[in-house]
Amino acid sequence: MIPHIVFVDRDSLPVPVPAFGFPHRYTEYAASTPAQLIERCHDADIIISNKVPFTAQTLAALPALKLLAIAATGYNHIDVEACRRQGVAVCNVRHYGDETVAEHAFMLMMALMRNLPAYQRDVAAGVWQNAAQFCHFGAPIRDLQGATLGIVGSGGIGQAMAQRARAFGMTVLFAERKGAAVVRDGYTGFDALLARADVLSLHCPLNDETRNLIAQPELMAMKPGAVLINTARGGLVDEEALVAALKFGQLGGAGFDVLSVEPPRDGNPLLKARLPHLIVTPHVGWASAEAMARLAAQLSGNINAWHAGERCNRLD
The missing domain is CATH 3.40.50.720 (NAD(P)-binding Rossmann-like Domain)
Structure with a gap:
């Protein structure tokens, strides 16, 4: 079955993301509120999120989810322990900035x-x-x-x-x-x-x-x-x-x-x-063109590595 990738806050990363190296279905939203996640991600296998919170309650309502790819280094908005209990892999982007x-x-x-x-x-x-x-x-x-x-x-x-x-x-x-x-x-x-x-x-x-x-x-x-x-x-x-x-x-x-x-x-x-x-300043310390390009490349690389069963920046 072709995995469904959903990027829930695409506008938070205003640079191109390198293509994923496997067949997939892709959906993106400019931004998402926590209340919109279940409807938008109900059949998602892979979710990309920069700053949208994922609580244990939200995760429990997403049974198809297998990978939560964070488009950032910080993950305080993710209930990593709930992901671990549910068998959802979590990866972040490191040292790009x-x-x-x-x-x-x-x-x-x-x-x-x-x-x-x-x-x-x-x-x-x-x-x-x-x-x-x-x-x-x-x-x-x-x-x-x-x-x-x-x-x-x-x-x-x-x-x-x-x-x-x-x-x-x-x-x-x-x-x-x-x-x-x-x-x-x-x-x-x-x-x-x-x-x-x-x-x-x-x-x-x-x-x-x-x-x-x-x-x-x-x-x-x-x-x-x-x-x-x-x-x-x-x-x-x-x-x-x-x-x-x-x-x-x-x-x-x-x-x-x-x-x-x-x-x-x-x-x-x-x-x-x-x-x-x-x-x-408005949380732009990370946002040089060079840093965002490195982030996007690592984000795509994490998803490709996970799909191939290879090592990625897993937190769980």
Whole structure:
């Protein structure tokens, strides 16, 4: 029987996907809500999903499903244990955006350490034109050379971020797991890292252990004036607490490419803040043309490998 492949949120990957190397029937939808999944995927053998959630209840209503191919690295929206119980293989796409996301995080760090948004605002407001000197001295400007970067998450993106930071003369520390009793070689205790880092950059997955990893206590424990970068997942940080820390001057800046709910149709504390030392980008750190092409190729490769009974990036 020819397998039916359904891509439930095709518009989330705006590049061509290489052809699958076996006979199949293919259906795609620009986007899908969780409520539409059962109707659209009732006879699907293979489902491709980027960010559409699949709960145990939804999976139980899809008895034909054999493979759930995630068009991304993160899989916190998939009940992997339910897939395992149901015999559904799950695969994701890995390391396609390590360099790309690291570049985005590095860009945010540089802009905030130099207070670029604040100076852009001042120039637009005519402050420079009225300055008494040849330049306008506004928000503080700091060098990366000699500063300390703390990284949470030592995977591909974290390592790529570290490589770039060292090239700029920064000291790089990798954080041990929060609450860990033992600090591994090559890592720094979580609390000690918070106190030392001039910049803290998050590159870890979102799960039950990391949700609200950075909340009010952690923000207060950070080095005064430090910069917080998050290009991982929005749920890692308590957003209300972050805005308060920025407004009260505990932090020197924050750069976020992710929010707790995306898209933020009902608003978000970070979008309401409108602070010159806060940069929010719309989850595009991964979205260079080169990275998306690598993602699409690996996505197709995962499905072809699974169908051929070969090794793919399985999670289950």
